[in-house]
Amino acid sequence: MAFRGRRLETATVSEDQGGFVRVLNPGHGWGIASFTSLDELPAMVKRANELSNAVRLDEPIRLADVAPQTADAVLELDGDVRGVPLAEKKKLLDRYNSAMLAVSNKIVDTQSSYRDEVSEVWYVNSEGTSLYQRRPEVVVSGTAIARRNGDIEKGLESIGLRKGWNSVQGFEERFRVVAQRAVDLLAAPRVRGASYPVILDNELAGVFIHEAFGHLSEADFVYENPQAREMMTLGRRFGKPVLNVGDNGAAKGLRGTLPYDDEGTPTQDTPLIKEGILVGRLHSRETAAKLGERPTGNARAISFRHPPIVRMTNTYIAPGKKGIGFNDLISDIKLGVYACGAFGGQTMLENFSFTAGWGYMIRDGKVAELVKDVVLAGNLFQTLDRIDHIAGDFTWNQMGGGCGKGGQFPLPVTEGAPHVRIEEALIGGDV
Amino acid sequence: MIDRLLESARARVDGADALWRREEQTAVTFESGRLKSAGISEEAGLNLRVLAKGRMGVAGTTAAKPDPKELVARAAASAELGESVDLAFPAPSPQSLTPIPTFFDRTANASLAELIRMGRLLVERLARPECQVNVSVQREVADTAVGNTAGARGEYRATGIGVTAEITRIAGDDVLMIYDQYVGADLPSDADLETLVRSIETRLTAALKIVTPPDGALPVVFTPAGLAAVVLPLEQALSGKTVLQGSSPLAGKVGETLFDARLSIFDDPLTPGRPSSRPIDDECVPSRATGLVERGAVGRFVYDLETAARAKTQSTGNGRRGVFGKPHIGYTNVLLRGGDGHVTGVPLLGGGLIADIQDGLIVDDLIGVGQGNVISGAFSHPVGLAYRVQRGEVTGRVKDAAVAGNAYDLLKRIGGFGNDGRWLGSRWSPSLLLDGVSIARR
Numbered sequence: 001m002a003f004r005g006r007r008l009e010t011a012t013v014s015e016d017q018g019g020f021v022r023v024l025n026p027g028h029g030w031g032i033a034s035f036t037s038l039d040e041l042p043a044m045v046k047r048a049n050e051l052s053n054a055v056r057l058d059e060p061i062r063l064a065d066v067a068p069q070t071a072d073a074v075l076e077l078d079g080d081v082r083g084v085p086l087a088e089k090k091k092l093l094d095r096y097n098s099a100m101l102a103v104s105n106k107i108v109d110t111q112s113s114y115r116d117e118v119s120e121v122w123y124v125n126s127e128g129t130s131l132y133q134r135r136p137e138v139v140v141s142g143t144a145i146a147r148r149n150g151d152i153e154k155g156l157e158s159i160g161l162r163k164g165w166n167s168v169q170g171f172e173e174r175f176r177v178v179a180q181r182a183v184d185l186l187a188a189p190r191v192r193g194a195s196y197p198v199i200l201d202n203e204l205a206g207v208f209i210h211e212a213f214g215h216l217s218e219a220d221f222v223y224e225n226p227q228a229r230e231m232m233t234l235g236r237r238f239g240k241p242v243l244n245v246g247d248n249g250a251a252k253g254l255r256g257t258l259p260y261d262d263e264g265t266p267t268q269d270t271p272l273i274k275e276g277i278l279v280g281r282l283h284s285r286e287t288a289a290k291l292g293e294r295p296t297g298n299a300r301a302i303s304f305r306h307p308p309i310v311r312m313t314n315t316y317i318a319p320g321k322k323g324i325g326f327n328d329l330i331s332d333i334k335l336g337v338y339a340c341g342a343f344g345g346q347t348m349l350e351n352f353s354f355t356a357g358w359g360y361m362i363r364d365g366k367v368a369e370l371v372k373d374v375v376l377a378g379n380l381f382q383t384l385d386r387i388d389h390i391a392g393d394f395t396w397n398q399m400g401g402g403c404g405k406g407g408q409f410p411l412p413v414t415e416g417a418p419h420v421r422i423e424e425a426l427i428g429g430d431v
Numbered sequence: 432m433i434d435r436l437l438e439s440a441r442a443r444v445d446g447a448d449a450l451w452r453r454e455e456q457t458a459v460t461f462e463s464g465r466l467k468s469a470g471i472s473e474e475a476g477l478n479l480r481v482l483a484k485g486r487m488g489v490a491g492t493t494a495a496k497p498d499p500k501e502l503v504a505r506a507a508a509s510a511e512l513g514e515s516v517d518l519a520f521p522a523p524s525p526q527s528l529t530p531i532p533t534f535f536d537r538t539a540n541a542s543l544a545e546l547i548r549m550g551r552l553l554v555e556r557l558a559r560p561e562c563q564v565n566v567s568v569q570r571e572v573a574d575t576a577v578g579n580t581a582g583a584r585g586e587y588r589a590t591g592i593g594v595t596a597e598i599t600r601i602a603g604d605d606v607l608m609i610y611d612q613y614v615g616a617d618l619p620s621d622a623d624l625e626t627l628v629r630s631i632e633t634r635l636t637a638a639l640k641i642v643t644p645p646d647g648a649l650p651v652v653f654t655p656a657g658l659a660a661v662v663l664p665l666e667q668a669l670s671g672k673t674v675l676q677g678s679s680p681l682a683g684k685v686g687e688t689l690f691d692a693r694l695s696i697f698d699d700p701l702t703p704g705r706p707s708s709r710p711i712d713d714e715c716v717p718s719r720a721t722g723l724v725e726r727g728a729v730g731r732f733v734y735d736l737e738t739a740a741r742a743k744t745q746s747t748g749n750g751r752r753g754v755f756g757k758p759h760i761g762y763t764n765v766l767l768r769g770g771d772g773h774v775t776g777v778p779l780l781g782g783g784l785i786a787d788i789q790d791g792l793i794v795d796d797l798i799g800v801g802q803g804n805v806i807s808g809a810f811s812h813p814v815g816l817a818y819r820v821q822r823g824e825v826t827g828r829v830k831d832a833a834v835a836g837n838a839y840d841l842l843k844r845i846g847g848f849g850n851d852g853r854w855l856g857s858r859w860s861p862s863l864l865l866d867g868v869s870i871a872r873r
Contacts, residue, residue, distance in 0.1 A: 005676060011512040012489045013505055014755045018474070032470030037495040040473070051469040054543055059465075090512050109676045145678050152678060152807045193811075193835070193871050224463035225563045227601035305472065344802030348815045350606045351830070353799035375803070377813035377833050381604050428811040428833045428871065 001089055003097040003112040011086050018304040023048040024063070029055030034305050064288035064295045066265045068128035073259035077136050079165030081116035089114055092168070093140065099172045100144040100155075100179035106186065107179050109145040114138075115400075116164070121262075129264040137161070137255070137412060139400035140168050144179035148186045153372065155182035156343065156357060160400035160412065162255045181358055184370055191359060191371040191427055197336035198376065198425040199329055203397045204342050204356055206415025209245055210315045210403070211345040212352040212380045213238075217247070217272045217280070218298070218310040218405075219287035229291075236278045239384045242320055245273035247282055249297050249313030255398050256315075256413040260297065262308035267297035284310045302408040309406050316416035320390035329389050329421045336362035337427050339374050353377045375428035383425055391419040432497075433578040436479060439499035441580055444481040444507055448520050448579035450713050450752050451477050458569040459546050464554050469543060476754030481506040482520075486513040487737065489757040518740040520579035524717045528585065528710040531718075532703050535617040538590035539572045546570060549624060553596050556628045559635075563599045568592070575709070583715035590616050591706030594624070598631055605641070607828070609634050609816065610796075614856055616704045633780055634795060634816070637828065642819050644832035644872040650791040650846060651834060651868040652784045652820070655853050655860045657794035662767065662858070663801060664808040664838040665696065669723045670760050671734035675742045678806060680839065684729045691845040692727040693769040700748060700763035707763045707857040714750035714758050721747045723765075735760045767860035769848040774861075782849020782862030786823045792870060793818040793825065793862075794834060811835035835869040 002009040018036040021044050025031075031052030033044040081089075097112040116138040123131045141158040155178030161167045200208060215221065222228040249267030251257055258267055263285050272280050283291075284299035287310055299308035330336070341357025359374035360367045394416060402410025433449050440447035453475040460468050478491045479502050488510025490502050546568045557564045571591040578584045594613040599606070611630050613619045619627075653661055665681075673679035681689070700718035702708050711717055714736045722730035734742065735750035735758050751761030781793045796815035803810075813833045818825045842865070849862030 007514050008512060010489060010509070010757045012491070012509050012755070012757070014491050016493050016755070018493060029466060030468035030470070032468055032472075034470070034472040034474075036474045036476065036493040039495055047471060051471065051543070054547075055459075055466050055469050057465065057467075061467075086508065086512055109678050145676075147678065150680060152680075152804060154804060193833070225599065225601065227561060228563075228599075231601055231604060231606075305474070307468075307470070343804075344799065346799040346802065348606075348608060348796070348798050350604060351798055351813055351815065353802075353813045355799060355803040373803070373809065373811065375799070375811045375833075377798070379604075379831065426813075426831075426833065426871075428813070428835060 001093055001114040003093060003110065005109055006101065008090060011090060013086070019044065020301070020304040021045050021048040022307060023052040024061060025049070025052045027057060027060050028052045029057050029061065031055070032307055061286060062289040063285040066285060066295055069260060069264050069266065070130050071259070072132045074134040075136055075162060077118070078163040078167050081136070081138060081165050082118060084165050095172055096140060096142055096175040099175040100142055103176060103179040104146070104183045106146045106148055106183050107144050108147040110142060112142040114140050123262065123264050125264055131260055131264055133260065135162065135258070136164050138164060138168050140171065141400045142175050142178065144182045146182035146186050151186050153182045153185035155179055156341070158400040160255050160398055162253065162257055162412065185358060185372045188370040188372045190373045191337060193428050195424050195426050197333045198422045198427065199336065199338045199362065200420045200422070201338070201340040202393070202395045202417050202419060204339050204354065205317055205417035205420040206397045207342040207345050208354060209317050209417060210312060210413065210415045211347045211354065213245060213384065214247065214312045214315045215347060216380070217282055218312070219281045219283045219291060220310040222281070223287040223290045232278065232281065234278055234280070237276055238273050238278050239276040239387055241275045242390045243273055243276045243384065243387055244318035245316065246271045246318065247298070247312050247315045251314045254314045254396055254414040256313040258313065261299045262301045263299040265295045265297040265299065267313060270296045282310055282312065284308065300411060302411050306408045309408065311405065311411055312403060312413050314396070314414040314416065317390065317418065317420060319392045319394035319418045322392045324392045326391055326393065326419050329391055329419055330362050330367070331365045333362045334364060337374065338362050338367055339376055350380045352380060377426050377428055383422060386423040386425065387420055388423045389421040394418040432477065433576050436477065436499045436502065437578055437580055440479065440481055440503045443503050444483040444510070446482040446520055446580045447479060448714060449477065449479045449577070451576045452573060452754070454571060454573045456569060456571045457543065457546065458567060459543070459550055461550050461554050461564070461566040463563045463565065464558060466547060466550065477502065478752050478754050479503065479506050480757060481510055482518060483507050483510040485515040486510045487516050487518065488513055491755040493754060516737055516740055518736055520581040521583050521715050522581045523583045528717055529701055531701050531708055531710055533587055533589040533616055533708050535590045538570060538592050538616065538618050541570060541618060549594060549619070552621065552624055553594070553628065557596060557598055557631060559598070561600055561602065565597045567595050577711060577713060577715050579715050585711035585715055587710055589706065589709070592618055594619060594627070596627060596631060598635060607638055609638070612855070614706060614854060616706050616708070637780055637818055637825050638816065640827035642827035642829060644829035645790050645792070645819060645870055646872050647870060648867045649870055650788050650864060650866050652781045652793045652849070652862050652864050654782070654793060654795045654862045655851065655855050656796055658860055658863060660797050660800045660810045660812055661838045661841060661863070661865070664805050666762060666765065667806040669732050671732040671738045671742055672760050673806060674732050675738055680806065680808065681729050686728055688728045689839065690724060690727040690842045691769070693848065694724055694727050694842060694845060695722065695768050696724040697722055697766045698733055698749065698762050698764065699766055702764045705764050705857065709763065712748040712750045713752040714746065716746045716748040716750060718748050733760055733762065763857065765858045767858070769845065774850055774852045778851030780818065780825055781820070782851035784847045784849050784862055784864040785820045785825065788820045789822060791820045792829065792834070793820060797834065808838040810838065832870055832872045835871070841865045841868065
């Protein structure tokens with residue numbers, strides 16, 4: 001369901017179904033078939049088998065062992081969305097959308113959306129694994145566009161949960177706050193481009209660790225690339241001892257949580273950086289076998305239209321010492337930037353760029369004026385190494401949208417982090 | 432299928448239109464120089480829109496044998512919540528649709544072995560020590576049928592082929608990635624593949640030496656690939672949707688010359704041999720070209736049926752729909768032209784625009800394009816792939832630099848149009864030389 005401004009744009013109910021078959025014959029490559037016509041299943045198995053045989057390999061593909069699993073993994077629906085009338089869903093979204101529009105007459109446009117889904121996934125393989133999984137999901141998102149003369153600013157709110165109807169009630173205030181911020185940004189100056197000490201808020205720190213580091217820890221990036229493997233050698237120092245990073249697909253109740261991945265491997269908490277040292281990476285069965293490591297349950301596909309590839313689940317920067325708060329991070333900064341929220345982020349391997357939703361200058365150890373167009377750019381290795389303080393105020397940030405890789409978007413993931421300080425980072429803006 | 436569905440809709444609602452599409456894809460992928468997988472995908476789906484008591488509703492399904500009654504009931508339920516819209520489905524076109532080649536037998540009939548041969552040719556030609564080569568070849572055959580209760584019908588078959596090649600070179604902590612693609616409706620010739628190889632080779636060779644980036648407001652050549660940050664704001668602002676919503680800075684400026692007088696931008700669904708071309712749009716509106724920017728002046732905005740109805744204008748034939756959502760505005764082939772449009776054989780880096788640059792950049796890829804407040808025109812991105820130009824020559828690759836500017840301001844004065852015009856996905860453009868782009872280095 002989607003609103004644009006005051007108008008309901010769409011309200012639809014869809015049903016999608018299909019299948020995916022992968023065949024790996026000894027000495028051959030993957031043969032793959034995806035299809036929407038389930039009647040065709042036997043024919044598709046045959047096609048996938050033929051395709052596998054058409055790909056000859058000198059060096060065979062091996063898969064790391066995973067003990068056969070049999071389970072019904074049924075996640076809690078928390079208010080089954082299928083029982084809620086469309087009109088009720090419209091009312092809920094209308095409330096959040098109206099909360100944004102009511103902030104000011106400078107809010108010229110909004111985009112709000114509500115989406116829920118219950119997927120039922122059956123997975124079987126020829127080694128004896130047989131799984132049934134029920135995965136609920138609900139996402140409410142809103143964008144408020146503020147305009148004054150030619151200036152346009154926006155504020156975003158997004159809540160994405162692997163739960164149901166009960167979990168998305170009562171968020172009016174959060175939508176009001178982002179609309180108010182969009183209005184405030186109209187009058188805010190652009191940040192002056194330069195290198196500063198930078199504090200990332202929980203949300204941006206989470207997006208940062210996912211985008212800038214998480215993707216490099218996906219083993220399909222290194223497993224067939226000796227130079228990349230060297231760059232990502234386990235034991236290499238990536239940061240100061242305060243830095244601990246991991247990915248936990250088994251964490252309770254998060255959007256990136258799954259009992260089993262899409263190859264039938266149980267998910268787990270995988271440490272990636274421990275006290276600044278690279279200690280692990282994320283695997284599918286194929287990448288684990290190739291590198292002689294253990295599968296981590298990170299092979300995921302967004303739907304039956306795609307093969308499982310190595311993906312993150314719930315990626316986090318672990319909290320620093322209890323009691324270290326935001327104020328401890330900024331008290332000795334004369335001039336810096338507090339970068340908050342995330343409009344987006346992109347990495348090209350060791351280079352990254354993140355657009356913060358908004359920011360504040362830090363002056364003489366205190367948060368000062370609101371600034372806009374805060375774009376954080378840099379080199380991953382330098383930036384990770386410049387993380388010198390991590391607060392104890394960890395939160396998971398459960399947004400909608402998701403991660404994109406190899407044409408598969410959006411994959412539900414979660415990011416979590418406390419406030420993080422980077423000694424020095426490049427902030428774009430007016431240059 | 433469409434006829435039965437529309438028949439069923441006629442009995443229950445005031446009007447309807449529908450799209451049926453069946454797609455078959457065959458893909459082969461080469462990872463790190465070796466053939467890794469071969470796959471097919473088959474998908475068919477039906478999208479229905481209804482008008483009931485002046486309200487619009489939508490439903491879609493991928494079921495193999497969809498029940499027309501059930502789909503109509505679902506669309507009608509969706510319409511009960513919808514806002515009213517004064518939308519009329521187009522009547523059958525008095526002229527026959529413009530015939531354009533969208534279907535190529537040899538693309539449709541290319542064997543798996545032929546797709547593998549093309550991929551292997553690229554892998555072999557691109558192989559270099561210390562470099563990883565990933566290649567994919569994907570072929571698609573799609574059948575589309577559209578129809579509405581006003582009696583309009585359209586049907587066409589289309590082929591598409593996408594060949595991508597990416598070379599990754601890691602030296603210490605320096606990661607260099609160079610990408611290129613061939614996208615067309617017809618199979619690439621070996622000469623086309625050779626052009627792709629040369630394009631990657633040229634950029635790789637010039638990138639081996641790393642030099643310090645310049646600093647300040649300087650001339651920058653945006654290659655067809657690097658141009659996205661500059662074109663994206665225009666594409667958003669020229670959409671009838673953002674105009675209607677009041678968020679387009681170009682709203683109310685039709686006919687005003689806001690850009691360099693040599694610049695023209697068209698949306699042209701009738702370009703022969705392109706996979707985005709089509710004789711009719713997804714809402715039964717016959718295809719025609721739209722002048723978005725004509726000799727520097729703001730031309731037409733693009734519309735689908737609903738946005739046009741709300742804006743009290745006509746659809747430009749830019750309706751696009753998938754199986755599940757409602758139709759929306761989409762560009763087909765976007766062509767950016769200017770200068771004499773001259774294209775030389777295998778282009779040089781910079782499209783012949785660097786001779787007079789004392790100090791500046793060639794930008795081939797920026798990181799984070801599409802993030803942030805795109806429609807405002809302001810952009811600020813670190814470079815993904817960029818080269819320094821000094822005294823008219825490329826001196827090496829720059830890292831750790833960011834470029835910033837405002838697309839609307841920069842396009843007011845274009846320093847030159849390159850001789851390297853080409854397709855990249857569904858956009859055709861040459862390189863552009865733009866002056867006074869802010870460059871910051873770390």
